[in-house]
Amino acid sequence: MRKWLMLATLSALTLSAAACGDGPTSNEGLVARAGDHELTVDHVVNLLVDQEALPPQEPVVKALADLWVDYTLFASEAAQDSTFHFLDLEPLIRMQLDQQMIGQYEDSVIQVDTAISETELHDTYERQAPSARLHARHILLGYPPQATQAQRDSVRAEAEALRKRAVAGEDFAALARRYSQDQGNAQKGGDLGEFGRGDLLPALENAAFALDPGQISPVVESPFGLHIVELESKIVPPFDSVRDQYRAQVKQRRYQQAESTYVAGLEAQASPKVSDGAADLARQVASEPGARLSSRARSRALVTYDGGRYTVGQLVQFMQSRSDQWRQAVGGATDEQIDDFLNGMVQRELMIGKARDAGLEPPQARVDSLVEDTRNRIKQLADEIGVLHLDRAPGEPVGQAVDRAVNEVLDGVVSGAKNVVPLGPIAFQLRQRANVAIYDSGVGGAMLRIAQVRAGRSASPAEGGDTTSAAPDTTGM
Numbered sequence: 001m002r003k004w005l006m007l008a009t010l011s012a013l014t015l016s017a018a019a020c021g022d023g024p025t026s027n028e029g030l031v032a033r034a035g036d037h038e039l040t041v042d043h044v045v046n047l048l049v050d051q052e053a054l055p056p057q058e059p060v061v062k063a064l065a066d067l068w069v070d071y072t073l074f075a076s077e078a079a080q081d082s083t084f085h086f087l088d089l090e091p092l093i094r095m096q097l098d099q100q101m102i103g104q105y106e107d108s109v110i111q112v113d114t115a116i117s118e119t120e121l122h123d124t125y126e127r128q129a130p131s132a133r134l135h136a137r138h139i140l141l142g143y144p145p146q147a148t149q150a151q152r153d154s155v156r157a158e159a160e161a162l163r164k165r166a167v168a169g170e171d172f173a174a175l176a177r178r179y180s181q182d183q184g185n186a187q188k189g190g191d192l193g194e195f196g197r198g199d200l201l202p203a204l205e206n207a208a209f210a211l212d213p214g215q216i217s218p219v220v221e222s223p224f225g226l227h228i229v230e231l232e233s234k235i236v237p238p239f240d241s242v243r244d245q246y247r248a249q250v251k252q253r254r255y256q257q258a259e260s261t262y263v264a265g266l267e268a269q270a271s272p273k274v275s276d277g278a279a280d281l282a283r284q285v286a287s288e289p290g291a292r293l294s295s296r297a298r299s300r301a302l303v304t305y306d307g308g309r310y311t312v313g314q315l316v317q318f319m320q321s322r323s324d325q326w327r328q329a330v331g332g333a334t335d336e337q338i339d340d341f342l343n344g345m346v347q348r349e350l351m352i353g354k355a356r357d358a359g360l361e362p363p364q365a366r367v368d369s370l371v372e373d374t375r376n377r378i379k380q381l382a383d384e385i386g387v388l389h390l391d392r393a394p395g396e397p398v399g400q401a402v403d404r405a406v407n408e409v410l411d412g413v414v415s416g417a418k419n420v421v422p423l424g425p426i427a428f429q430l431r432q433r434a435n436v437a438i439y440d441s442g443v444g445g446a447m448l449r450i451a452q453v454r455a456g457r458s459a460s461p462a463e464g465g466d467t468t469s470a471a472p473d474t475t476g477m
Contacts, residue, residue: 031043031065035072037399039072041442089371121250138176141155142226272310292432
């Protein structure tokens, strides 16, 4: 089981800042480069060939190559500067502080009437059933990356056909196991488990809460694609048992509505205008948040508004702080959804400006202190991974010690003995400081070699299987 969990993590780890493609003949036999370090096909084969739970497929090999790149660069930099002062951490700290400033500013300017009578509270509860616990299943059909309208129409037609089959009486769980693209629960028949308000994507949640047990929803859309939902059960707790909790929820919702109204007013005054082609640029940034960009490209405006502009560079910085799954959702969003997202980023900038005007900017001393705390956490992260203190033999070059340390870490990861420790935004800065490449030919070569060796091992002598002729070169990197 642990290996399967590790496989899911490794396959999802797709930091796409590395340049992919085939280079000159000098790259023959290589899966990746990271500065002066090389990851060979032989090395990848050695790491994966005995791990039968990891199939020789492109996502697995590329994920391993990405992890090798990040850990190699991390170890190399730690060997030169174990304090990591080369990292520019202030932008990351600023993002956190900006959010805190927004919260402080909202508390100072947004006034909400939170008085609500017992009768009004009870009637609202009966209408909305906010404390209900639901159990449902779903089928997800995703759009291809950068799907054309024709492709989107085709996916919707397939979803509508599946819904008709479910409504006609076909087993919903069986349909989910066969067709759903939600890898997290497809094999469980699309089971979403038990959930309440706020636990799922809004589209899924709204569809489920609109159903009675046994009913199937219309096809609904989310940033991940198209969903069909079947509600299995709904349990609504008595009002008296949740009165106080629900009152707090109503107050919070009123505050959020007041906040939304206030921010919408700021947006209306600023009159933001999304630039032509901004959606495509946002998708490109989401798919390659670590790509090197010229200063001109980074300064290109995605949205202009009265008193400012939101640029590609600002979006790059924001995307680098998001999870891979989050960026994938942006990459698969519609133009309208991306326009809404970009307008939301403008709203955030407007609120930050208001907070600064109100004198809520934290002193530089606090920023410096938080930066230093973050550096210490990064040092702990390097120690946790196992690349902070290299075990070097007398006279051994640093590069060899780095290769050996990273090899030991990756061997533990693919075997399930170690957990994947993603570097997050740090990885993007590391890759900006070195020449990095992942080679499609090397990825394909490693996949083929692993498949051949495993096939040779499984063939019996009577079938002519020779398990020695296909053995990988164990020289590694």
